[in-house]
Amino acid sequence: MNIDMIRAAAQRLDGHARKTPLLNSPFIDEIAGRRVWVKPECLQHTGSFKFRGGWSALSAMDPDVRARGVIAYSSGNHAQGVAHAATQHGVASVIVMPSDAPALKIANTKALGAEVVLFDRGSEDRDVIGAELAQSRGLTLIKPYDEPQVIAGQGTTGLEIAAQAADVGVHEADVLICCGGGGLTSGIALACEADAPGLRARPVEPEGFDDVARSLVSGQIEKNAKLAGNICDAIITPQPGDITFPIMQRLCGPGLTVTEDEALNAMAHAFLRLKVVAEPGGAVALAAAICRQDNIKGDDVIAVISGGNVDPDIFARGLATLS
Missing domain, CATH: 3.40.50.1100 (Rossmann fold)
Known part of the structure; x- marks a missing residue:
């Protein structure tokens, strides 16, 4: 980095x-x-600011990898940033969000073209959920902060x-x-x-x-x-x-x-x-x-x-x- x-x-x-x-x-x-x-x-x-990291990560991907779609986990802002960047790149996005995230953030993430998967942040591990979805669907995980391009x-x-x-x-x-x-x-x-x-x-x-x-x-x-x-x-x-x-x-x-x-x-x-x-x-x-x-x-x-x-x-x- x-x-x-x-x-x-x-x-x-x-x-x-x-x-x-x-x-x-x-x-x-x-x-x-x-x-x-x-x-x-x-x-x-x-x-x-999360749009910056979302666009940076997507735009740096190999086009063939990007075309298979991306996944992210977020309480809302990273979700929206990745969803918007993915839609602008013409690829699918899946966003794992805590169920207690503000309703506006959940609604906006869906409106920006993402599939939203909700989880309980008190009892479930978003990293595990994200990793399982990424593997099963062939999606590339864009981490919210611990990712160099983000x-x-x-x-x-x-x-x-x-x-x-x-x-x-x-x-x-x-x-x-x-x-x-x-x-x-x-x-x-x-x-x-x-x-x-x-x-x-x-x-x-x-x-x-x-x-x-x-x-x-x-x-x-x-x-x-x-x-x-x-x-x-x-x-x-x-x-x-x-x-x-x-x-x-x-x-x-x-x-x-x-x-x-x-x-x-x-x-x-x-x-x-x-x-x-x-x-x-x-x-x-x-x-x-x-x-x-x-x-x-x-x-x-x-x-x-x-x-x-x-x-x-x-x-x-x-x-x-x-x-």
């Missing part, structure tokens, strides 16, 4: 993925006590951040990243190492599901005790990836955690001040920028909003935090 793969993915994504902007609001700056620059990947195709696609977000930060005169800052298995975090970390060494990637997770933060402290992969029970469903994973963790261990600063209420409040600020819609898991980095001021140094901080696929009732809960 290296920067050359990320640059190659950027070439394949050119004309297919959106180059999302870098946004700023003086209102959020005042709350956070420093300038906050927001990278809204919720504006990406399918509503999250990481390469997610890393193109970091190439954009590096260039956009330089454009606004930011050369030193923490880059806060909503983190599940670490595909986006490790990809951005590699991109910043190459193009903006003054930018330091830092993973942000929900309290109680901080496997990456604990792994960075202990120096070995730590697992979450549970895999459900938090509204930040998009970034709840069992543990960091075997590929992503060594990259994060080498390049990332300490992890941060936020509460559900802080994520909901960050959603409200994103909507009110930036006019963008974030889902809870996609808002944790912005929440850390706002609520973990003492754990961040410097005059600037960059926060990635990783996704915006939120059900209306959860979004209303977020807006209610400002009432």
Whole structure:
């Protein structure tokens, strides 16, 4: 896994993925006590950064292998990214999704052309289900984060951040990243190492599901005790990836955690001040920028909003935090 793969993915994504902007609001700056620059990947195709990795993986496949179809497992955003990329490539996709995923994500994944297979994330193993389906149907598995071409696609977000930060005169800052298995975090970390060494990637997770933060402290992969029970469903994973963790261990600063209420409040600020819609898991980095001021140094901080696929009732809960 290296920067050359990320640059190659950027070439394949050119004309297919959106180059999302870098946004700023003086209102959020005042709350956070420093300038906050927001990278809204919720504006990406399918509503999250995951389209980048899906397209990268599919476009890198041998055409004969790709033609047999692909399979992925996801709580929704990777599902939609792979489904959309597969449909655009004219191939079939099967997506294994947890039954408690937001209804909007399940519906959107089906609408994008995928066959959806639901499972109970508390009692069933999505890896086993995915492997069995892949073998029985001859499908190629696209893992959500521990796959080099997926990481390469997610890393193109970091190439954009590096260039956009330089454009606004930011050369030193923490880059806060909503983190599940670490595909986006490790990809951005590699991109910043190459193009903006003054930018330091830092993973942000929900309290109680901080496997990456604990792994960075202990120096070995730590697992979450549970895999459900938090509204930040998009970034709840069992543990960091075997590929992503060594990259994060080498390049990332300490992890941060936020509460559900802080994520909901960050959603409200994103909507009110930036006019963008974030889902809870996609808002944790912005929440850390706002609520973990003492754990961040410097005059600037960059926060990635990783996704915006939120059900209306959860979004209303977020807006209610400002009432």
